[in-house]
Amino acid sequence: MSRLQVGGLALVVDGGMNCGKIVELVKHYPVINFDDGDTWENAWLIKSRELINVYFLSQPEVIIKANGLKPIGDKETQDELASEKEHEFN
Secondary structure, X not given: OOOOOOOOEEEEOOOHHHOOOEEEEEEEEEEEEOOOOOEEEEEEEXXXXXXXXXXXXXXXXXXXXXXXXXXXXXXXXXXHXXXXXXXXXX
């Protein structure tokens, strides 16, 4: 797999304290405007067991710029990893 896609898995390669975490891609934002006036282009809502937000709080979902993510493997590998992650949550 060479691209990010909803439902796929990615490795966080540039995301502060979230670096090295494997995440599920939930939603793509071509452009997102934040309440503080900041605007990002090409961002993703990602999900994982414990992500750290900009306030250093743990939460299951955060938004990250696409250039901070690297897609993982092919569909078969992603299904395998997703199955493993499901077991982590149960």
